[in-house]
Amino acid sequence: MNLEQISPFIRVAMDSIIETPWTITERVIWDYELLFLMEGNLEVTVEGQTYEGSPGDVFFFKPNERHTICSKGSQTIRQPHIHFDINMQPDSQEVTVSFKSRDQMSEKEQGWFRDDLLSSHPYVIPHHFRPRDPARFEQLLFDVITEYETKPPYYEFRVKSGMLDLLAHLLREQYYGSRTNKDGQFEFLSEIRTYIDIRVNQPVTLEELTNKFHVSKFHLIHLFKNMFQMTPIQYHQHIRMERAKNMIQFSNTPISQIADQLGFTNIHTFSRAFKTVLGQSPSQFRSKS
Template structure:
């Protein structure tokens, strides 16, 4: 593992582009300054110390000084690198913010809103680096502070989880909102910028089932509700919950429930009728 020295301008902060071709590998190395990496486009695998993360669009990393890391690209990967000196980090504001990261590097997967805020701040920094006027040297550290505050708030938020857990929850939430659509494993993985194999492993590690198994469970739970609470035809329920053929619906329902949809509905109403007669 090698130390790679980076030179910084007088401001102690530098934002620049780092391009990596498809299949490229950046071997394990470290820096003696801070870095924030933002994946602008593409995808790859980022290893920090001994932990690997999928690094795709809107992924972000805070690397502490002397933190070893490497990158293996899958497709062409474009990264914005925000490097800042240890001297900048000891300023009262930034030093206080960095304490929230508990003296370790972090990987973040940004939601759409947060990603928009970060991109806006990065654009401002790129503009200030053109040295538009004499105030640029004050503006750049200010935007760095704003970016660190944004990441620190992600770290602090009670519902913030590590990147892998957050991605699992995002997949689950997507399925819950779109279960009635024609969803395949490949399309779902593409939606989140990861491979099908990686997605299945990630999801199964938390929920003990694959995303498609979860999709079937959501659909059948909804079907059971409609069978018991409405008088809709079974073919209509099949259509509503996202199945293209009645045979697939029947087969899946029977596998998960142990009864056909018709038998499930009849048994419920027979049981309800018996209870009514007894009372």
């Protein structure tokens, strides 16, 4: 997938409420569909694999995959959903939402199938999952739906950017989820990372973290590095240097004052840390910027 060329096209984005019984017989779609089950229960089959859906579940349907959807029980189904192309294409405006099986499609419709770019490493979204951060997922989903349905001025920009935010959120959850077990490590490590994030302007030590979160140094380093590819202290140094780079490049703040604002004891300590990470002094970085 060429990330620099991604420009999502939203075909349908709506909060759908459906009375039961309700069934979508076997079909294949030309694009992607993201379906969030907020109320009711569903039985969904994708390429022969059956999933039981309950409130809070997400289903992700991909181009040219056989699937059926059937309500279970008598409760009303609420299923906000989005149909989209990863990239805007010349025929995106012409392509509709499919309710057909492959053998019901015309030759022209057979040419509408999009390439599936979200089933291969490192960009994989499964057919059925529960968001790890449901509140954030729901907010991002309804941001796109609201923009698409109300169509305020320049909504086209917002739905594209909103869809990218939503995809990044889902892919990041899958990425982190693949590195956690069932013991709540994701939430635990996210809490530690947030603690470090809000202390970007002051020193942080391993002793401080181990005392705060009641974990051994060895175990903390092992878990954190497995999740984020760096130790807690390396992560803290990384975000401090990123903040420093922005302050040096995009402001006229004196370097000594930047060092002070980021919690370094003096400009010499700051300069050594900056040069260790970036290979040049803060003043050299500013002059080149």
